[in-house]
Amino acid sequence: MHDLAMQLAVIGGAGIASQWVAWRLQIPAIVMLLGVGLVFGPLTGMMNPREDFGELYTPLVSTAVAIILFEGGLTLNFREIRETSTAVRRVVLVSGPLVWGMTALAAHYVGGMAWPIAIILGALLVVTGPTVIMPLLRHARLRARPASLLRWEAILNDPVGALFAVVSFEAYLVLRGDDNAEHLVLMTVAALVVAVAGGILVGRALTTFFARGYAPEYLKAPILLAAVVGMNALTNMLLEEAGLLTVTVMGITMANTRLASLAELQKFKETITVLLVSGLFIILTASLQRSVILSLEWRVVAFLALVLLVIRPAAIFASTIGAGLGFRERLLVSWIAPRGIVAVAVAGLFGASLARIGMEDADRMVAYTFAVVAATILLHGFTLKPLAKLLDLRVTNRPxxxxxxxxxxxxxxxxxxxxxxxxxxxxxxxxxxxxxxxxxxxxxxxxxxxxxxxxxxxxxxxxxxxxxxxxxxxxxxxxxxxxxxxxxxxxxxxxxxxxxxxxxxxxxxxxxxxxxxxxxxxxxxxxxxxxxxxxxxxxxxxxxxxxxxxxxxxxxxxxxxxxxxxxxxxxxxxxxxxxxxxxxxxxxxxxxxxxxARADRDQEKIVRGTLTERDARREKARKTSEEVSKQAEGTN
CATH class of the missing domain: 3.40.50.720 (NAD(P)-binding Rossmann-like Domain)
Structure with missing residues (x-):
C-alpha cells in the first residue's frame, strides 16, 4: 500500500478502532496497537511508513512526540506531588543514570555490543514512556501516590533519556574525529539553556497572553499548538531531540499557572494525543524490518531478564531509600517501567545514522530496543492491574x-x-x-x-x-x-x-x-x-x-x-x-x-378494605415497642 492518503486513513482508522476494542475488552490499548503495527508491517509487508514517507518520516515523528510530551506536561501540577516530590526527584536524577550505566554494561557484556552502541542503548532505555504508562494507569486505577510517581517519571524521563542518547551519540562522533569537543559542549549547554529557560519563558508568556485576553478562545489551542511545534524545531536546531525537553518544560510551566482556559486546552490536547499515540505506535511498529526482528538471538532473553528483573528494581530501591514510599509502592514502581514511542523513535533515528557510518551493531540496537518495548508493553500491561490488586494499591475493586x-x-x-x-x-x-x-x-x-x-x-x-x-x-x-x-x-x-x-x-x-x-x-x-x-x-x-x-x-x-x-x-x-x-x-x-414507608402501605390496604384500622394500630404499636426495646438494649 503505497498511496499515502489511503495509508494514513488505514492507520488512523485502525488506531482508533484498536482504542475502542481495548476499551470494550478492558485490556491495555497499547497492546492492541502493537499487534496492529506488527500485522501491517513486518508480518504482512502491507506498508513500510519509513520508506513511504521518505524524508518526512523523522520530522513528523519528532513533532508528534513533542506534542504528546507537551500534553503530558500539562497534567503535571506540583501540588499533586506534595507527598512524592522527593521520590520523583530521586527516580529521575538518581535512578535514571543508574539504569543508563547498568544497562550499558548489560548490553556490552551480555548482548555483545560495542561500547558506543551499548552506551547509546543504555540511554534509550532510561525512558519509560507516557504514551504507554498513561493508558495503563487509566486501566489499572492505582492509588494516587504510586500513580503520580509513575506518571511524573514517565513524562520527565522521556526527554532526559533522549538527551542522554543524543549526548552519547555526539560524544562518539567527537571520538571518531567527525566533530570537536568544544562544539559539542557549546551546543549542549545552549540547548539546555533554551530548553529550560526558553520553555519557562514561553510557557509564562503564553499564559499572560491568554489571561489578558489578547487571543480569542477559538485561537488559543491553535496558537499553543504552533508554539509547541516551533519551540521543538528551534531547540532541535541546536541539539537533536533537545526540543522534547523544551516542550515538557513548557507544559509543566503552564500547568502550574492560574489560567482559566487550561481545562479546555487540556481537553483539546488530550484529544490530539489520543490520535497521535494511536497512529504513531502503528507507524513505528510497521516500520520495523522483518530482518531486524529475526536478528534477535538468545542473548536478548538474558538481556531482557537483567533489564526487567535486576537493573530496574535495583535502581528504584537504591534511589528511593528514605524517600517516603512504602515497600509495596517501591515494589510496584520497580516492576512497572514500560517503554514506548520515544525509545523506538530515537533508536530508529540513531540506528540509521550509526549504520551509515559503518557501525555493525546499529541494527541490533534497534532490535533490542524493540524487544524491550514489546516485552514491557505485554508484561507490564497485563500484570499492572493484578499486581496492584495483590499489593492493595488499587483505589477500589468496585465502582x-x-x-x-x-x-x-x-x-x-x-x-x-x-x-x-x-x-x-x-x-x-x-x-x-x-x-x-x-x-x-x-x-x-x-x-x-x-x-x-x-x-x-x-x-x-x-x-x-x-x-x-x-x-x-x-x-x-x-x-x-x-x-x-x-x-x-x-x-x-x-x-x-x-x-x-x-x-x-x-x-x-x-x-x-x-x-x-x-x-x-x-x-x-x-x-x-x-x-x-x-x-x-x-x-x-x-x-x-x-x-x-x-x-x-x-x-x-x-x-x-x-x-x-x-x-x-x-x-x-x-x-x-x-x-x-x-x-x-x-x-x-x-x-x-x-x-x-410500610405505614403508608398499610394505609393503602385500609383504603382498599384489606386491613382494619385496629390491625393497623396494633401493627404500629408493635413496631414502636420493638424500637423502644432496641434502644434500651443499646443503652445497656
Whole structure:
C-alpha cells in the first residue's frame, strides 16, 4: 500500500478502532496497537511508513512526540506531588543514570555490543514512556501516590533519556574525529539553556497572553499548538531531540499557572494525543524490518531478564531509600517501567545514522530496543492491574458513587449504598451539612467540589458515577457539566430540573441540552419534593431479585409511588434506572428503590378494605415497642 492518503486513513482508522476494542475488552490499548503495527508491517509487508514517507518520516515523528510530551506536561501540577516530590526527584536524577550505566554494561557484556552502541542503548532505555504508562494507569486505577510517581517519571524521563542518547551519540562522533569537543559542549549547554529557560519563558508568556485576553478562545489551542511545534524545531536546531525537553518544560510551566482556559486546552490536547499515540505506535511498529526482528538471538532473553528483573528494581530501591514510599509502592514502581514511542523513535533515528557510518551493531540496537518495548508493553500491561490488586494499591475493586450535597436525602441514599458495600462519598462546602453526614458514618469531603484543591486532593478515579443533589439546580448542572468530561456524560446525574426538563416559566428558564447531567428520576424530582418525601417517611430499600421473586413481584410488593433509583449487578456493575438503554433488572440484581414507608402501605390496604384500622394500630404499636426495646438494649 503505497498511496499515502489511503495509508494514513488505514492507520488512523485502525488506531482508533484498536482504542475502542481495548476499551470494550478492558485490556491495555497499547497492546492492541502493537499487534496492529506488527500485522501491517513486518508480518504482512502491507506498508513500510519509513520508506513511504521518505524524508518526512523523522520530522513528523519528532513533532508528534513533542506534542504528546507537551500534553503530558500539562497534567503535571506540583501540588499533586506534595507527598512524592522527593521520590520523583530521586527516580529521575538518581535512578535514571543508574539504569543508563547498568544497562550499558548489560548490553556490552551480555548482548555483545560495542561500547558506543551499548552506551547509546543504555540511554534509550532510561525512558519509560507516557504514551504507554498513561493508558495503563487509566486501566489499572492505582492509588494516587504510586500513580503520580509513575506518571511524573514517565513524562520527565522521556526527554532526559533522549538527551542522554543524543549526548552519547555526539560524544562518539567527537571520538571518531567527525566533530570537536568544544562544539559539542557549546551546543549542549545552549540547548539546555533554551530548553529550560526558553520553555519557562514561553510557557509564562503564553499564559499572560491568554489571561489578558489578547487571543480569542477559538485561537488559543491553535496558537499553543504552533508554539509547541516551533519551540521543538528551534531547540532541535541546536541539539537533536533537545526540543522534547523544551516542550515538557513548557507544559509543566503552564500547568502550574492560574489560567482559566487550561481545562479546555487540556481537553483539546488530550484529544490530539489520543490520535497521535494511536497512529504513531502503528507507524513505528510497521516500520520495523522483518530482518531486524529475526536478528534477535538468545542473548536478548538474558538481556531482557537483567533489564526487567535486576537493573530496574535495583535502581528504584537504591534511589528511593528514605524517600517516603512504602515497600509495596517501591515494589510496584520497580516492576512497572514500560517503554514506548520515544525509545523506538530515537533508536530508529540513531540506528540509521550509526549504520551509515559503518557501525555493525546499529541494527541490533534497534532490535533490542524493540524487544524491550514489546516485552514491557505485554508484561507490564497485563500484570499492572493484578499486581496492584495483590499489593492493595488499587483505589477500589468496585465502582463508586460521588454525591455532591449533604442533604437528608443524599445521606439516606449514601447509607443504603454503604450497606450494599458500594464505595460512596458525599462532598459539601457547608460544615453543618457535612457534620450530619459524618454522624451518619458516611465518608465525606468538606470543601468546594469545583475547586482546584478538589481536583488535586480528592481521588476522583475511585468513582464511576456522580450525583449532584444540592438545592440549587443551576449549581447541579454546573457540577455535572464540569465532571461529565472526566467521569462520562452518561454517568453524571442530578436531581431537580435538568436540561430539557419541565420548569415553571417556559422555555426561557430551561437550560440548554448540552448542560447538566442525566435526571436521577424520570420525571425529574426537585430538591424540595425529595425533602418532603423524607419528612413523610420515605426510605431507601435494597431488594435482591431471584428467579422466584422477579421484577413483577417486586413492583407488586412495593407501595404506590416507589421509584427504582439503580440496581447493582452480581458483577458489582451499577446501572441507574434513568440511564438511556438501562433496560430492566434481572434475577441476581439488587434494586435500590426510594418509596413510602410500610405505614403508608398499610394505609393503602385500609383504603382498599384489606386491613382494619385496629390491625393497623396494633401493627404500629408493635413496631414502636420493638424500637423502644432496641434502644434500651443499646443503652445497656
Amino acid at each position: 463508586g458513587i460521588l454525591i455532591v450535597g449533604a442533604s437528608r436525602f443524599s445521606i439516606a441514599l449514601a447509607q443504603r449504598l454503604k450497606a450494599q458495600e458500594v464505595p460512596v462519598l458525599i462532598a459539601d462546602s457547608n460544615w453543618s451539612h457535612v457534620s450530619e453526614a459524618r454522624l451518619a458514618e458516611v465518608e465525606v469531603w468538606f470543601g468546594e467540589i469545583l475547586s482546584e484543591e478538589a481536583h488535586h486532593s480528592l481521588d476522583l478515579s475511585r468513582f464511576d458515577h456522580m450525583i449532584a443533589a444540592t438545592d440549587n439546580d443551576a449549581y447541579n448542572a454546573l457540577v455535572c457539566t464540569d465532571f461529565g468530561a472526566e467521569i462520562g456524560r452518561s454517568e453524571v446525574f442530578q436531581i431537580g430540573a435538568t436540561a430539557g426538563g419541565q420548569q415553571s416559566g417556559g422555555a426561557r428558564h430551561v437550560m440548554h441540552f448540552t448542560l447538566g447531567g442525566m435526571p436521577l428520576f424520570k420525571p425529574p424530582r426537585t430538591y424540595n419534593k425529595l425533602r418532603d418525601d423524607i419528612i413523610d417517611g420515605w426510605t431507601f430499600q435494597a431488594t435482591r431479585l431471584t428467579p422466584e421473586f422477579g421484577l413483577e413481584q417486586f413492583q407488586g410488593s412495593r407501595p404506590e409511588g416507589t421509584l427504582p433509583v439503580l440496581w447493582i449487578r452480581p458483577s458489582h456493575e451499577i446501572v441507574f434506572a434513568a440511564s438511556e438503554g438501562a433496560g430492566e433488572p434481572v434475577p441476581g440484581d439488587t434494586i435500590i428503590s426510594f418509596g413510602p
